[in-house]
Amino acid sequence: MAKKIIIVGSEGFIGKSFVDYYKRLDDSNIELYLVDIVPIKKNNYYNANASNFEKINKIIQKISPDEIYNFSGSFSNVFKTDYQNNVIATKNIIESILLNNLDECKILINGSAAEYGLIQKEDSIINEDYPLNPISFYGLSKVFQTYLAKTYFLMDDINIYITRPFNIIGYGISSKLFIGRLINEIKLNIKEKRKITLGNLSNERDYIDIEDLISAYVKIIRKGVPGEIYNIGSRSSIKTQNLLKKFIEIFEIDEKYIEIDKSFIRKFDIPKIIADNTKLKELGWINKISLENSIQKIKSSILGL
Numbered sequence: 419m420a421k422k423i424i425i426v427g428s429e430g431f432i433g434k435s436f437v438d439y440y441k442r443l444d445d446s447n448i449e450l451y452l453v454d455i456v457p458i459k460k461n462n463y464y465n466a467n468a469s470n471f472e473k474i475n476k477i478i479q480k481i482s483p484d485e486i487y488n489f490s491g492s493f494s495n496v497f498k499t500d501y502q503n504n505v506i507a508t509k510n511i512i513e514s515i516l517l518n519n520l521d522e523c524k525i526l527i528n529g530s531a532a533e534y535g536l537i538q539k540e541d542s543i544i545n546e547d548y549p550l551n552p553i554s555f556y557g558l559s560k561v562f563q564t565y566l567a568k569t570y571f572l573m574d575d576i577n578i579y580i581t582r583p584f585n586i587i588g589y590g591i592s593s594k595l596f597i598g599r600l601i602n603e604i605k606l607n608i609k610e611k612r613k614i615t616l617g618n619l620s621n622e623r624d625y626i627d628i629e630d631l632i633s634a635y636v637k638i639i640r641k642g643v644p645g646e647i648y649n650i651g652s653r654s655s656i657k658t659q660n661l662l663k664k665f666i667e668i669f670e671i672d673e674k675y676i677e678i679d680k681s682f683i684r685k686f687d688i689p690k691i692i693a694d695n696t697k698l699k700e701l702g703w704i705n706k707i708s709l710e711n712s713i714q715k716i717k718s719s720i721l722g723l
Contacts (some may be wrong), residue, residue: 420446420447420448420449421447421448421449421484421485422449422451422481422482422483422484422485423440423448423449423450423451423483423484423485423486423487424451424452424453424477424478424481424483424485424486424487425437425450425451425452425453425487425489426453426454426468426474426486426487426488426489426490426507426511427453427454427468427488427489427490427491428452428453428454428463428489429452429454429455429456429458430454430489430490431586431588431590431591431592431628432489432528432586432628432631432632433452433454433489433490434590435588435590435628435629435631435632436487436489436632436635437450437452439629439632439633439636449462450462451463451464451477451481451483452464453466453468453474453477453490454466454490455467464477467490467507468488468490468503468507468508468510468511469502469503469506469507469510470510471510471513471514474507474510474511474514475510475513475514475517475518478511478514478515478518478520479514479518482518482520483520483523484522484523484524485523485524485525485526485639486511486515486523486524486525486526487526487528487635487639488507488508488511488525488526488527488528489528490503490507491503491504491507491528492504492556493530493532493556493592493594494556495554495555495556496555497555497558497559500555500556500558500559501555501559501562503559504556504559504560504562504563505559505562505563505566508527508563508566508567509566511525512525512566512567512570512576512578515576516570516574516576521576522577523576523577524577524578524579524639524644525567525576525577525578525579526578526579526581526635526638526639527563527564527567527578527579527580527581528581528583528635529560529563529564529580529581529582529583529647530556530557530560530582530583531544531582531583531584531585531624531649531651531691531693532552532554532556532557532560533550533552533557533560533561533564533582534548534550534551534552534582534691535550535551535552535553535554535557535688536551536553536688537551537688537691539689542622542655542690542691542692543653543692543693543694544649544691544692544693544694545649545694545696545697546582546646546647546648546649546694546697550564564580564647567580568580568645571644571645572645575644576644577644578644578645579638579639579642579643579644579645579646579648580645580646580647580648581634581635581638581647581648581650582647582648582649582650582693583626583631583634583650583651584623584624584625584626584649584650584651584652584691584692584693585597585623585624585625585626585651586625586626586627586628586631587625587626587627587628587709587712587713587716588627588628588629588712588715588716589601589715589716589719589720590719591628596616596617596623596658597625599616600614600616600662600665601716601720603615603616604665604669604671604720605720607671607675608669608720608721611675612675613675613676613677614671614675614676614677615677615678615679616662616676616677616678616679617678617679617680618658618687619657619658619659619662619678620657620658620659620689621657621658621687621688621689621690622655622656622657622658622689622690622691622692623655623656623658623661623690623691624651624652624653624654624655624691624692624693625651625652625656625661625709625712626650626651626652626693626705627705627707627711627712627715629706629707630652630705630706630707631650633703633706634648634650634698634703634705635650637698637701637702637703638698638701638703641701641702642701646697648697648698648701649693649694649695649697649698650693650695650698651692651693651695652693652695652705653692653693653694653695654692655690655691655692656709661709662676664709664710664713665713668710668713668714668717669713669717
C-alpha cells in the first residue's frame with residue numbers, strides 16, 4: 419500500500435520545493451496530497467486553511483495520512499495573524515490526528531531560528547537547548563507552536579517532530595526576507611538598471627540551500643526521535659556583505675548600483691547566529707550545496723537558463 423503524505427502549505431516556497439523533491443523521486447509507493455489556501459486546480463489538491471478545524475479535519479479524515487508536513491503559516495509580525503496561522507493551525511492538525519485515532523501518523527512542524535531571538539553577544543553557535551528569547555511576534559508565535567507541539571507529545575505520545583531552520587537560500591523565497599528582497603532587486607537591476615537598495619550588511623548568518631533543507635525534513639521524519647527539536651543549518655556563517663559580494667560576482671553587477679538605506683535596518687538585528695546541527699548530523703544528514711552553487715541556481719532561474 420502506498421504511503422500517503424499530506425503537505426499543508428503546498429503552494430508556498432518550502433511547500434513547492436518539497437513537492438518538487440518527491441516528483442523527482444517518481445516513487446509509485448508514495449501518494450502526495452496538497453493543502454493550501456490558494457484557489458487552484460491540481461490533482462489531489464484541497465483548498466483549505468488549516469486554521470479552520472472543520473476543513474482540515476475533513477481532509478485528514480478522508481485521507482488517513484501516514485505523514486503530515488506542516489509548511490503553512492505566516493510571518494506577518496502581526497500577533498493575531500501569526501498566532502492564528504502558526505499556532506492554531508498546528509493545534510488543529512494535531513487535534514485531527516487524535517480525533518481520528520491516527521496513532522501511527524507522523525507530523526513534522528516547521529519552526530524557526532527566530533525562536534532564539536536575542537542571543538548573548540558571547541554566544542553564536544546555538545543548539546536546541548539554548549534559551550528562547552524572541553524579538554518579534556513571528557518568533558513568539560513559533561515559540562508557542564513549539565511548546566504546543568511538545569505539550570501534545572508529552573500528553574498523548576504522538577509522533578511529532580519539530581524543526582528550526584536557519585536562513586534559507588533559494589529562488590522564490592519571500593521578499594520579506596533578505597535573500598528574497600535581494601533577488602527581487604537584482605531582477606529589477608537586470609531589467610531596468612535600477613539601484614539595489616539594502617540594509618545592514620555587517621551581520622553574519624547561517625545559510626542553507628532549499629534542497630538541503632528539504633532533505634533534512636525527510637531525514638528527520640524518517641530517522642528522528644519524536645518529540646525532539648532539530649536545528650537545520652550549515653554550522654557556518656557568512657557576513658551579509660560577503661554574501662552580497664558573491665551575488666555581485668556571479669551576476670556580474672557593477673557595485674555602483676549598490677546603495678544602503680538605513681530605514682531597512684531593524685532595531686534588533688542579531689550580529690551573528692549559527693546553527694549547531696549536531697543532532698541532525700547524527701541522523702546521517704549532510705548539507706551538499708555550497709552558497710556559490712545556490713546563487714548559480716538562482717541566476718539560472720532568473721535568466722531562464
